[in-house]
Amino acid sequence: MLHILYFVHDLADPAIRRRVLMLQAGGAKVTLAGFRRDDNTLAAIDGVEPIELGRTRDSHFAQRIAAVAKSALQLRSLLRSVEKPDVVIGRNLEMLAVANRAKSILGGDMPVVYECLDIHRLLLRKDVFGGALRSAERHFGTDAALLLTSSPAFVEHYFRSRSGLDLPIVLLENKVLAIDGIRAEIAVPRLPSSGEPWKIGWFGALRCRKSLELLANFSRRMEGRFEIILRGRPAHSEFNDFDGFVRDAPFMRFDGPYKNPEDLAAIYGEVQFSWAIDFFEEGLNSSWLLPNRLYEGGLHGAVPIAVDGTETARFLANRKTGLTLEKANAANLVALLGDMNSERYLAAFNALAAQDRRQWMTDRAECRGLVERLASLTDAGQQTAELQTLPQLHRNRGGLQ
Structure with a gap:
């Protein structure tokens, strides 16, 4: 069984849980280690007791770097009971540094994999920093x-x-994990009953102040014809007062966190539309990413809303599906959705x-494919590949698979 040592930036991130479940479903043993930014019991993984490297704070880059440096000094002690892994994965840049340190401590001959699912704005600065x-x-x-990585635009x-x-x-890609009884039933249309509003769901990592203000403004203009439902983990550091803002918005509500993927069918089944837009790093990472909610809404029948000029909009246009907002403001959202009726929705x-x-969706076969690809990086995997001469294991460097 392939043993993977997985270093992560936030043990409370539900996306980490999903990746660990994916690796386990593919047949790997996973040792999880990382920092924690807050407590989130919904991100716990049955049978996995993570190695905690310390606490970090969202949007506090200097503090994170200091925490990484401190953990590097303690890493030998923290890993003393860890069996030597076959592969080490570092999720995000700071964890790649920790993964390299772990490699030198544990023997120095196992492959290191760099997992990067967002391009941080600091990496894109044109200055000395x-x-x-x-x-x-x-x-x-x-x-x-x-x-x-998770999007062709990142490449x-x-x-x-x-x-x-x-x-x-x-x-x-950030597809929905559909294994071991996780229900992915075929969605059915959900027309609102007489007098009920249309519902837009914004689910997941809630970190975009512009989206929050735009959706609140739009729902006010629609005077109750649309309701905005928020679910997930708000990045409170990005909002002046998230709870107060939502409380004061008459047609918006926050229904708390959820378990991914177990709760996806229920929460998306409550809405007709999915907000697949993020202005957090507008023009950069936000324009290039293909977010989790794109795949979640697609699988569960919530029509995705994207903004023109983004990778998400291109993804939807290529498939002739979804709705695209021409410009990112409430007036254009009113123009896009204001005359929504049963015929248009259907x-x-x-x-x-x-x-x-x-x-x-990602099924068990794709999970096995990922683990097999990781196993091919090891000495044993390379020897097997040479014997079998499998072409997919002999890509050139720089190739996109």
């Missing part, structure tokens, strides 16, 4: 065996053009329902 961070990324990532706009890294790349829903559902 941004250049220094990219140099650090090249330093820690040059000898990595593989890069895992096009950053990894191939700016990062200076030359690594084999696996595109690992046309949008049916276009979504006609899509191949496999593009929204």
Whole structure:
């Protein structure tokens, strides 16, 4: 059984839980280690007791770097009971540094994988500080065996053009994990009853102040014809007063966190539309990403709303589905949705329902494929590949798989 040592930036992030479950479903043993930003019991993984490296704070970069430096000094002691892994994964740049340190402590001959699912705005700065961070990324990532990322636009706009890294790349989209009884039933349209509003769901990592204000403004203009439902983990550091803002918005409510993927069918089944827009790093990461909620809404029949000029909008346009906002303001959202009726909604829903559902979800076969790809990086995996001469295991460096 392939043993993976997985270093993560936030043990309370539900996306970490999903990745660990995916690796386990693919047949790997996972040792999880990382920092914690807050407490979130919904992110706990049965049978996995993580190694906690310390506490970090969201949007406090200097504090995070100090915490990473401190953990590096303590890492030998923290890993003393860990069996030598076959592969080490570092999720995000600071954890890639920790993964490299762990490799040297544990023996120095196992492959390190760089998992990067967001391009932080600091890496894109054109000043000395941004250049220094990219140099650090090249330093820690040059000898990595593989890069895992989630959007083709990240490869096009950053990894191939700016990062200076030359690594084999696996595109690992943020699909819904559908294994072991996680229900992914075919969605049905949900027309609102007489007098009920249309509902837009904004679920997941709630970190975009512009989205919050735009949706509140739009719902006020619609005078109750639309209701905004928020679920997930608000990044309170990005809002002046998230709870107070939502409390004062008459047609908006926050229903708390949820378990992913177990609760997805229920929460998306309550809404007709999914807000697949993020202005958190507008023009940069937010324009390039393909968010979790795109796949979640697609699988569960919530019509995604994107904004023109983004990778999400291109994704939907290529499939002739979803709704696209021309410009990011409440007036344009009123123009897009203001005349919504049963006929328009059913046309949008049916276009979504006609899509191949496999593009929204990761099944056990894909989980096994990922673990097999990771296993191919090891000495034993490379020897097996040479014997079998499997072409997919002999990609050139820099190739997108």
